[in-house]
Amino acid sequence: MIEQILPANVFAAMLIFSRVGSAMMLLPGFGELYVMQRYRLLLALLIALLLTPVLGPSLPPRPVDVASLLTLVGGEVVIGIFLGTVARVLLSALDTAGTVISFQLGLSAAQVFNPMAATQGSVTASFYSVLGVLLMFITDLHHLLIGAIVDSYDVFVPGTLPAVGDLSESVVRSASAAFRLGAEIAAPFILLGTLFFVAIGIISRLVPQLQLLFVTQPLQIVGGFVVLGLVLSAGMEWFLASFAQQFVTLVGG
Secondary structure (H helix, E strand, O other): OHHHHOOHHHHHHHHHHHHHHHHHOOOOOOOOOOOOHHHHHHHHHHHHHHHHHHHHHHOOOOOOOHHHHHHHHHHHHHHHHHHHHHHHHHHHHHHHHHHHHHHHHOOOOOEEEEOOOOEEEEHHHHHHHHHHHHHHHHOOOHHHHHHHHHHHHHHOOOOOOOOHHHHHHHHHHHHHHHHHHHHHHOHHHHHHHHHHHHHHHHHHHHOOOOOHHHHHHHHHHHHHHHHHHHHHHHHHHHHHHHHHHHHHHHOOO
């Protein structure tokens, strides 16, 4: 019955769209809330139609019943969500770095809307997140994300249920890699902040009459922005290189 109401070319396009569409829902830059849903769906549909002639011969045959069809589509959706989740978790390294930097700069109380996380966040975390996505598109790193969806058909063969344990382990590893990457980007601020507060502690013991609050706060903010201007370029280059390496490794490319 399925073979009569579902032509082969429509089935292939639908199956590819299941993986591509679910990945586009979460990929950085493509799956943001400020991107209209109709544009995301249209882009995913166009990519699926372009991939249908190439990937169609490698797809499994049409199922004979509805249960098999739902199982097949569900597996593709899970794989797409996995690809998008790994990319989204790795992007959170910038939010982690920006949050740590905000504490070192004394700006943790300055909260603004972070469009990448769709919630309130510190100024530096929002700045790093937006800048990271912008640089991903400027440097054509988003081509890697789209290419990973295509290459995933060599790693996750359609028609076979993905190993949930392996996918969960990869997500955990991506979270660990994101936290480590965020700490590495914020490392100069952590080091200089520690030295700054140690020096302030020594001064407060030597000159207890000095009102350190009125002296250290401007120095902390101004000095932090000077350091930010010096290390921003190197930090973003390190993020882009590490993001590409970790993403390709975690998705099995």
